[in-house]
Amino acid sequence: MSYDLLLDHLKKTTALGQVSGLLGWDQETQMPSKGGVQRAEHMGALEGVLHARRSDPQVAEWIAAIDIDRLDTAGKTNVSEAEKAYKTATKVPADLAEALAKHAARSQGIWAKARAAGSVADFAPTLKEMINLKRQEAEARQEGNASRYDTLMDDYEPGMKTSEMAALLSDLRTGLVDLRGRIGDSGKAMPVLQGDFSKDKQMALAQALPAIFGYDWEAGRMDLAVHPFCSGNGGDVRLTTRVDEGNPFDCIYSTIHETGHGMYEQSIPNADSLEPAYSYASMGVHESQSRMMENQIGRSRAFAEHLFPMFKAHFGEIGVETADDFHKAVNNVRSSYIRTESDEVHYNLHIMMRFDIERALIEGELEVDDLEAAWNERFEADFGVAVDTPANGVLQDVHWSVGLFGYFPTYSLGNLYAGELFAKMQSDIGGLDGMISKADLAAPLEWLHRNVHDHGRMKAPGQLIEDAVGHKAGASALLGYLNAKFGEMYGV
Amino acid sequence: MSYDLLLDHLKKTTALGQVSGLLGWDQETQMPSKGGVQRAEHMGALEGVLHARRSDPQVAEWIAAIDIDRLDTAGKTNVSEAEKAYKTATKVPADLAEALAKHAARSQGIWAKARAAGSVADFAPTLKEMINLKRQEAEARQEGNASRYDTLMDDYEPGMKTSEMAALLSDLRTGLVDLRGRIGDSGKAMPVLQGDFSKDKQMALAQALPAIFGYDWEAGRMDLAVHPFCSGNGGDVRLTTRVDEGNPFDCIYSTIHETGHGMYEQSIPNADSLEPAYSYASMGVHESQSRMMENQIGRSRAFAEHLFPMFKAHFGEIGVETADDFHKAVNNVRSSYIRTESDEVHYNLHIMMRFDIERALIEGELEVDDLEAAWNERFEADFGVAVDTPANGVLQDVHWSVGLFGYFPTYSLGNLYAGELFAKMQSDIGGLDGMISKADLAAPLEWLHRNVHDHGRMKAPGQLIEDAVGHKAGASALLGYLNAKFGEMYGV
Numbered sequence: 009m010s011y012d013l014l015l016d017h018l019k020k021t022t023a024l025g026q027v028s029g030l031l032g033w034d035q036e037t038q039m040p041s042k043g044g045v046q047r048a049e050h051m052g053a054l055e056g057v058l059h060a061r062r063s064d065p066q067v068a069e070w071i072a073a074i075d076i077d078r079l080d081t082a083g084k085t086n087v088s089e090a091e092k093a094y095k096t097a098t099k100v101p102a103d104l105a106e107a108l109a110k111h112a113a114r115s116q117g118i119w120a121k122a123r124a125a126g127s128v129a130d131f132a133p134t135l136k137e138m139i140n141l142k143r144q145e146a147e148a149r150q151e152g153n154a155s156r157y158d159t160l161m162d163d164y165e166p167g168m169k170t171s172e173m174a175a176l177l178s179d180l181r182t183g184l185v186d187l188r189g190r191i192g193d194s195g196k197a198m199p200v201l202q203g204d205f206s207k208d209k210q211m212a213l214a215q216a217l218p219a220i221f222g223y224d225w226e227a228g229r230m231d232l233a234v235h236p237f238c239s240g241n242g243g244d245v246r247l248t249t250r251v252d253e254g255n256p257f258d259c260i261y262s263t264i265h266e267t268g269h270g271m272y273e274q275s276i277p278n279a280d281s282l283e284p285a286y287s288y289a290s291m292g293v294h295e296s297q298s299r300m301m302e303n304q305i306g307r308s309r310a311f312a313e314h315l316f317p318m319f320k321a322h323f324g325e326i327g328v329e330t331a332d333d334f335h336k337a338v339n340n341v342r343s344s345y346i347r348t349e350s351d352e353v354h355y356n357l358h359i360m361m362r363f364d365i366e367r368a369l370i371e372g373e374l375e376v377d378d379l380e381a382a383w384n385e386r387f388e389a390d391f392g393v394a395v396d397t398p399a400n401g402v403l404q405d406v407h408w409s410v411g412l413f414g415y416f417p418t419y420s421l422g423n424l425y426a427g428e429l430f431a432k433m434q435s436d437i438g439g440l441d442g443m444i445s446k447a448d449l450a451a452p453l454e455w456l457h458r459n460v461h462d463h464g465r466m467k468a469p470g471q472l473i474e475d476a477v478g479h480k481a482g483a484s485a486l487l488g489y490l491n492a493k494f495g496e497m498y499g500v
Numbered sequence: 501m502s503y504d505l506l507l508d509h510l511k512k513t514t515a516l517g518q519v520s521g522l523l524g525w526d527q528e529t530q531m532p533s534k535g536g537v538q539r540a541e542h543m544g545a546l547e548g549v550l551h552a553r554r555s556d557p558q559v560a561e562w563i564a565a566i567d568i569d570r571l572d573t574a575g576k577t578n579v580s581e582a583e584k585a586y587k588t589a590t591k592v593p594a595d596l597a598e599a600l601a602k603h604a605a606r607s608q609g610i611w612a613k614a615r616a617a618g619s620v621a622d623f624a625p626t627l628k629e630m631i632n633l634k635r636q637e638a639e640a641r642q643e644g645n646a647s648r649y650d651t652l653m654d655d656y657e658p659g660m661k662t663s664e665m666a667a668l669l670s671d672l673r674t675g676l677v678d679l680r681g682r683i684g685d686s687g688k689a690m691p692v693l694q695g696d697f698s699k700d701k702q703m704a705l706a707q708a709l710p711a712i713f714g715y716d717w718e719a720g721r722m723d724l725a726v727h728p729f730c731s732g733n734g735g736d737v738r739l740t741t742r743v744d745e746g747n748p749f750d751c752i753y754s755t756i757h758e759t760g761h762g763m764y765e766q767s768i769p770n771a772d773s774l775e776p777a778y779s780y781a782s783m784g785v786h787e788s789q790s791r792m793m794e795n796q797i798g799r800s801r802a803f804a805e806h807l808f809p810m811f812k813a814h815f816g817e818i819g820v821e822t823a824d825d826f827h828k829a830v831n832n833v834r835s836s837y838i839r840t841e842s843d844e845v846h847y848n849l850h851i852m853m854r855f856d857i858e859r860a861l862i863e864g865e866l867e868v869d870d871l872e873a874a875w876n877e878r879f880e881a882d883f884g885v886a887v888d889t890p891a892n893g894v895l896q897d898v899h900w901s902v903g904l905f906g907y908f909p910t911y912s913l914g915n916l917y918a919g920e921l922f923a924k925m926q927s928d929i930g931g932l933d934g935m936i937s938k939a940d941l942a943a944p945l946e947w948l949h950r951n952v953h954d955h956g957r958m959k960a961p962g963q964l965i966e967d968a969v970g971h972k973a974g975a976s977a978l979l980g981y982l983n984a985k986f987g988e989m990y991g992v
Contacts, residue, residue, distance in 0.1 A: 043736030244535030
């Protein structure tokens, strides 16, 4: 009885949370420019409703009255998720929660202007206040011996600890620095595409991709957005992409990446029940699905057999003549200032910088006044070039402006998980490369359903991956994949 | 203090109501087909939140503590609107409100299937239950000597009574039957368009129209929908239209009609304050804005001077050679089974039928078992032809399936108001025809802002029109306009 009442409450809260997600999607893809003032009121009013529901004292009463042992796994997950949301909502004082929401709404615009102006000083006071508020939030929510940063990271990767994440990234870093050095020493250059990559042609090609990666168009759609994202759940999962007429890979791999997220959301069973048990496992697991589709499959030599003829059919002459050269053009390794433009070798080096820096900011080991110097020093050490302007440096990412501290490491975790899952999939499915070269992903998708998607949120993410691959996730699978791929390409 | 608390509560409720409107827009224009199950949950959860806010006992306490005489007109309107919403929400028992919401959600699908199958019997039990529930709702809310139908109609046209509406429509009916007879007796036929009216060409022309009628594209957008509608408020007002490649007038006049609604919503001052005082006056007044743009202006001989060359430019050869013949093709009078396809002479005869029939259904003077016979008898009497199939008869409109009883008469009221407002505008603005022929609507739009839009919801709709035109609204202005226009066209 108490469980039924709690579940009904949870499902309505999930429904209202999905409405909030739809408002965000609409804002980025459909909303006219003058709609912003009202939209802020819509989001604020809905946020107030959601907070009131999550912190409703009845939730605690229902939970206390439930005989947890009589519930199945989904039921236990629903109760623990409700308890977690209740704690978060009640431990943070109302005035702090309101201050955080208001500051995030203001801060993003200030960051965007400061980035455009190339002025760290313009953003510094706002960032100081954000860090001040996030430190307070973390302290209000801290439990046991969890650090402030542990507390914040738990929102995105449940159960993950700073020490564990640092160890994983440290192993990865050693291997990447080595690989990066060998590639640089090789002096080899890869082919570059040249051709007419008009917007219409890119979009026609992009539209043909999601179905290959298991995306169901009857349960979704695709629109343009400045920064591509995926939004929605179950029967309504919406992709976005973007077009750079000078570089078709931006659109094509953004599309495949977001399709990976969308395919995961569409594949979780019973998603339209709105029960918390039937949602994604963690941001790290989410990113593993998008990165595996984008990289291990989408940027593979095997998939080039399928994608190269598609490029020729859509764009005509593209400046490379073989699937082999096409694959090399796709995987060109180049140091870049910008995280979102970087290749598989450099990407995680970007994340590690942010992980170390944001952890120091939250734990009080680094202050905003010293941030730009710390960023620039670390960048030059890791990437071998000096930052030329803050827009290419410390001001490039939106995350900190909206209070997303503890989120960055889930990107690398997603890459590690993708490495683990793909290695196991390759050993479980005979002839995987042949399937990928024909764009027949039925078997790998079925493998992912069974080992990842079907479990929803009912396992801790680390356990989910461990059960899927037979051991705790580490850096070696990803490093093995990267060394083999780029070692062959660059002869190192 | 109480007023400030009430106002904050009202604004958040308005914001959440706008979110519900956006979900409806998204469902009709963007949502993938498999999104329906979750969307029903979204709407249900949001409706629950809205009902709880409107019936919150604090609302009554705040209102009781307010010194109403110290408030300005907007403040008084805000309080009276809150009081009205509170009464509606609290007088209807929760189980009845829930039964109504669930039945409406179910009923629309049953109606659509019955219409497709041409079977009144398939819809009859569902309609009986809907009427049963609406009678109960009206009885729960009845005040003073208001009838059931008065009570329901008040939701759409505040203050309007059945007797007053019946008298207005009776005067209009006499004049329309006379005009219709004379047109029929004339034996004259009007020119008909012929040409290539492809979807792309129609949409290109449609995109060029809203700005003429005062619509601000920075505060809106236009999409396709099966049944065109307008949705939104203030800085975000969205139009929809549709395309019939055999008849370009459907798209063009749907676009102008919805633009009239959209222009009104965009023109109400302080709409983004979310205060109830700054919203539309009534559905009748709303319809007066759409119908004036569509008919008095859009279908005028003067506007044909502008629209005919636009048609030639977009479609090439269209089968008529002069603006005069174009105007006649636009205004061809033909009896039609379908309300939404009917001309200005027949349209209100459709509405009157529905007004008389739905009033009898709600007041208990007509039962569903006798409905089809009553409809068919009345239609043959008014339109001179027998109904051939229920889809062209009693099953043609969606309204009753979703419980919209009392809404139909606001369509005719909108036409009467449009007639009154346009007549006064013509006498106030010298050279109006010349302006319309050049598509320069600055002066009439300014007149509408001053006399209608600027007042938001701060006057009762009847008073608003009376103040604008100097007398109580009646049928003579509309009849005078129709007799002049069609008398000249048909030489009668």
